[in-house]
Amino acid sequence: MKSKDLLGRRGEDLAAGFLEALGMLVVERNWRCPEGEIDIVALDGDALVIAEVKTRRSLDYGHPFEAVGPEKLARLHRLGGAWCRDRELRMPLRRVDVIAVVDDGGGEPVVEHLKGVG
Amino acid sequence: MALGRTYSIALVGLNGYMVEVEADIGQTLPAFVILGLPDASLNEAKERIRSAAKNSGIPLSRRKITANLIPASLPKRGSGFDLAVTIAVLRAANDIKPTGRTVFIAELGLDGRLRPVRGIPPAVMASVQAGYPDIVVARANFAEASLVPGAKVRGYRTLARLALDFGADPQELALDFEPDDTDDDAEGVPQPGPCPDMADVSGQGDARRALEVAAAGAHHLLLTGPPGAGKTMLAERLPGLLPDLGDHESMEVTAIHSLCGLPASSVQLLRRPPFENPHHSATAAAIIGGGSGLPRPGAASRAHRGVLFLDEAPEYERRVLDALRQPLESGELVIHRSGGTAAYPARFQLVLAANPCPCGKASGKGLDCTCTPMMRRRYLARMSGPLLDRVDIQLQVERVSLAEFGQAGTEEDTALIAGRVLDARARQAERLHCFGLETNSQVPGRVLRGELRLPAGATRILDQSLERGVLTARGYDRVLRLAWTLADLGHRDAPDTNDIGQALGLRQAAAVAA
Numbered sequence: 001m002k003s004k005d006l007l008g009r010r011g012e013d014l015a016a017g018f019l020e021a022l023g024m025l026v027v028e029r030n031w032r033c034p035e036g037e038i039d040i041v042a043l044d045g046d047a048l049v050i051a052e053v054k055t056r057r058s059l060d061y062g063h064p065f066e067a068v069g070p071e072k073l074a075r076l077h078r079l080g081g082a083w084c085r086d087r088e089l090r091m092p093l094r095r096v097d098v099i100a101v102v103d104d105g106g107g108e109p110v111v112e113h114l115k116g117v118g
Numbered sequence: 119m120a121l122g123r124t125y126s127i128a129l130v131g132l133n134g135y136m137v138e139v140e141a142d143i144g145q146t147l148p149a150f151v152i153l154g155l156p157d158a159s160l161n162e163a164k165e166r167i168r169s170a171a172k173n174s175g176i177p178l179s180r181r182k183i184t185a186n187l188i189p190a191s192l193p194k195r196g197s198g199f200d201l202a203v204t205i206a207v208l209r210a211a212n213d214i215k216p217t218g219r220t221v222f223i224a225e226l227g228l229d230g231r232l233r234p235v236r237g238i239p240p241a242v243m244a245s246v247q248a249g250y251p252d253i254v255v256a257r258a259n260f261a262e263a264s265l266v267p268g269a270k271v272r273g274y275r276t277l278a279r280l281a282l283d284f285g286a287d288p289q290e291l292a293l294d295f296e297p298d299d300t301d302d303d304a305e306g307v308p309q310p311g312p313c314p315d316m317a318d319v320s321g322q323g324d325a326r327r328a329l330e331v332a333a334a335g336a337h338h339l340l341l342t343g344p345p346g347a348g349k350t351m352l353a354e355r356l357p358g359l360l361p362d363l364g365d366h367e368s369m370e371v372t373a374i375h376s377l378c379g380l381p382a383s384s385v386q387l388l389r390r391p392p393f394e395n396p397h398h399s400a401t402a403a404a405i406i407g408g409g410s411g412l413p414r415p416g417a418a419s420r421a422h423r424g425v426l427f428l429d430e431a432p433e434y435e436r437r438v439l440d441a442l443r444q445p446l447e448s449g450e451l452v453i454h455r456s457g458g459t460a461a462y463p464a465r466f467q468l469v470l471a472a473n474p475c476p477c478g479k480a481s482g483k484g485l486d487c488t489c490t491p492m493m494r495r496r497y498l499a500r501m502s503g504p505l506l507d508r509v510d511i512q513l514q515v516e517r518v519s520l521a522e523f524g525q526a527g528t529e530e531d532t533a534l535i536a537g538r539v540l541d542a543r544a545r546q547a548e549r550l551h552c553f554g555l556e557t558n559s560q561v562p563g564r565v566l567r568g569e570l571r572l573p574a575g576a577t578r579i580l581d582q583s584l585e586r587g588v589l590t591a592r593g594y595d596r597v598l599r600l601a602w603t604l605a606d607l608g609h610r611d612a613p614d615t616n617d618i619g620q621a622l623g624l625r626q627a628a629a630v631a632a
Contacts, residue, residue: 063180066148073147098147117147 011055011101011109012039018099018111024049031083038079040099047093050080055101064100065114073117120144122209125221125250126187126202127241128194130412131460132373134244136221137187137194141206144182152203154187157195157411166197166226167204174230174278175292179211193457195412197225198235201254201277208281215285221245224256230277231297232256237377239369242266254280262376265369265387313358313390317531318351321522325352328513328624330535333359334542335558335603338446338468338508340431342498343515344481349471352515353427356469357393358532360424361540367423370463374419392424394466398433406441406464411457418445421466431470432500439505442468446508470509472498481516510559510596511624542606558602563595572598576615579622597621 016026019042028041040051052072054064076096084091095116103109120143127134137154150164171178185203187194202222208214223241225233234256242253246268253271255263260273274280278291319326325341329352332339339356341349363371368387375388396405396417403409407416418426426442428434445451449465474480475494480487489497506512546557553565561570574581580597583589589597600621601613610617 063148065180068147114146 007057007103008053008055011103012053014101014103014109014111015051015053015099016040018113019049019051019097022113028083033079033082033086035082036075036079038076038083041083047095048080048084048089048091049095049097050076050083051097051099052076053099053101055103057102058104059102064102065098065112068098068117120210120212122206122211124202124206124209124217125219125245126199126223127221127245128187128192128199129196129237129241129244129377130192130458131415131462132237132240132377133461134241135189135192136245136248136250137189137192137199137202139199139202139206140186140188141203141210142184142186143179143207143210144184146182148180149182150178150185151183152185152187154190155193156187156199157193159197160194160199163197163200163203163226166200166228167207169228170200170226170230170277171204171208173228173292174276174281174295175290176208176213176278176281176286178207183207183210193412195457196235197233198223198237198241200224200226201232201280204277205280205284208286213286214281217284218252219250220252220254221250222254224254224259224274226277227297229297230292230295232274232276232280234258236379237373238262239266239376240373242269242271243369243373245269261386262372265372313393313532314351314355315358315532316355316535317529319348319355319529321518322348322352322515325513325515326529326535328511329356329359330539331600331603331607331624332356332467332469332511333535333539334607335510335546335599336467337510337559337600337603338470340470340472340501340506340509340512341515342472342474342513344517345473345478347481347515347517349515350429353425353429353469353471354393354395355532356427356467357391357425359536359539360391360467361536361543362389363391363423371423374415374422374462378415378420380420390424392421393427394418394421394424395427395429398428398430400434400438402435402438402441405438406445406451407453407460407462408455411455413453413455413457413460415460415462416451418442418464418466419451419462422463424466425469426466427469427471429471431472432497434500436500436502439500440502443505443508446505468509470501472501474498481514507590507592508596510600513624538607542603545606545609546603558599558606561599561602563591566595566598570602572612572618576613576618579615580618583622593625597625600624 020026025043026040027043031038031041038050039053042049054067056064080094098114098117100112101109122141124139126137126139128137168178201224205217205222225235227233238259239262242263243266245253251268251270253269255273257273257275263271275297276295278293282288282291343349368389371388394417405416406418407413445464450461451464452461475487475489476497477488480494555561580594584594601617604617604620605613
């Protein structure tokens with residue numbers, strides 16, 4: 001596994017733990033379909049949460065949140081619909097969260113969470 | 119509470135309006151939105167602000183920043199809001215302390231330096247009048263802003279220094295950055311050269327006298343004559359004869375020149391009357407003001423309280439010349455464009471110069487002139503009757519004779535004549551201050567024919583001219599004004615028959631030739 005993939009994997013693990021600590025239930029991770037991938041699918045009470053995790057070693061190339069543009073957000077919303085169809089579920093409450101992990105290798109990684117974006 | 123609030127000024131023409139800047143930081147993906155009708159350069163402020171804040175050591179929040187410029191309906195233009203928006207955003211992120219009623223006017227460089235903007239004097243004036251005397255500007259605008267009475271101005275070179283004074287954490291700030299700002303101070307600003315001296319003009323007794331009368335009473339002037347007679351030379355020497363500007367006038371002139379980005383206005387009040395000499399290819403928009411969006415002042419407004427010299431006047435487009443008729447009467451130009459309406463003062467002294475015909479040789483007997491009579495008439499008719507009717511002094515200038523030319527260096531110099539002009543202005547001011555006027559050229563007809571009415575014996579020659587149709591009613595009043603100026607220069611309490619005769623002569627010289 002390449003080091004950037006390892007970093008992403010570690011970030012996603014951290015993010016999943018973070019969501020669970022908030023009281024959410026992680027349903028599925030790294031769900032793929034032809035249109036793309038959902039990093040984390042979780043349940044927050046009645047709401048289905050499609051979570052995108054962005055991990056960076058430093059802020060030199062911008063904050064992780066800045067990497068999530070309008071196109072990506074639109075795709076995440078579509079993927080949420082695709083996941084529900086795939087599982088034959090009807091989830092009227094659905095939202096997209098973005099989680100930023102900044103992990104410079106030493107010290108505690110910084111996790112930030114934005115709820116219900118776009 | 120993630121909300122910051124600062125103040126700035128939006129200029130529409132020379133009128134400044136208070137603008138309140140709110141900034142909010144929302145918990146959503148990073149974005150920067152500016153509301154309140156920003157123009158292209160104000161929208162680019164987002165990128166300038168982000169870089170400037172980062173390079174000053176106080177990066178902006180990585181969330182959605184919304185800046186709102188109130189009133190939302192007033193279109194905002196230019197880069198002068200950069201600083202106010204930045205400070206509002208930094209306040210919203212709690213990076214600095216509240217700034218209260220301080221007004222911020224400056225552009226930001228990517229490196230975090232504060233850059234000067236145009237039109238600082240009118241903006242600062244508006245701010246003081248609105249009750250916001252605390253103003254922060256770029257260091258390079260400091261001298262200009264301090265000219266305004268009642269303003270408590272602070273000038274900064276960098277955003278970091280400014281943030282420090284408003285309570286930012288000194289550990290984070292890039293305080294060692296000091297831009298080399300050679301353009302900040304008076305050095306490097308081209309100072310207007312001294313006005314050329316009247317002593318350089320050989321001979322031309324009549325023209326010298328006419329120039330003195332024009333300066334004394336602020337009368338408009340038309341010089342007609344062959345090329346090389348010295349029309350341009352004379353006109354360029356008129357500003358030197360005019361007295362210094364008063365405090366209020368000086369502020370008006372400085373404000374306009376600052377708005378136009380003319381350099382000399384940025385460090386000092388302009389005390390000398392300006393001189394504008396546009397080329398005859400100028401368009402109506404260049405002369406009276408205009409341009410797309412919000413209209414900008416033209417040469418007529420830049421010549422406010424000074425001299426507007428139109429050399430080769432018949433070569434101008436007719437509509438350009440006719441556009442000057444309105445400011446000649448009202449002293450103001452109101453210009454409408456898509457971006458709004460702007461009113462600029464334009465109380466200038468008009469000096470026109472013209473050749474007698476297209477080939478320029480139709481003076482004296484005119485034997486060398488190759489123009490047909492029709493060409494000659496058409497040429498001078500390009501300056502329309504209604505325009506010329508507003509020009510008090512119309513003078514023929516002839517070529518200098520060898521005898522006069524040889525006597526160079528014996529003529530009166532500018533200082534001497536300016537002294538007489540100042541004296542005559544003082545007499546006018548004393549007589550006219552009860553009417554709220556300053557110079558003879560401003561006196562309305564009803565005052566001339568009312569409180570200042572002359573005995574019928576003195577005005578007989580004028581009454582006859584009016585009766586014969588040689589003089590219009592407006593022309594009648596203008597001759598009276600000239601006669602008053604001649605009396606002031608001669609230390610007489612009222613014009614006598616001789617003054618009126620001379621005044622009529624100064625007014626009609628060109629009309630006879632045409």
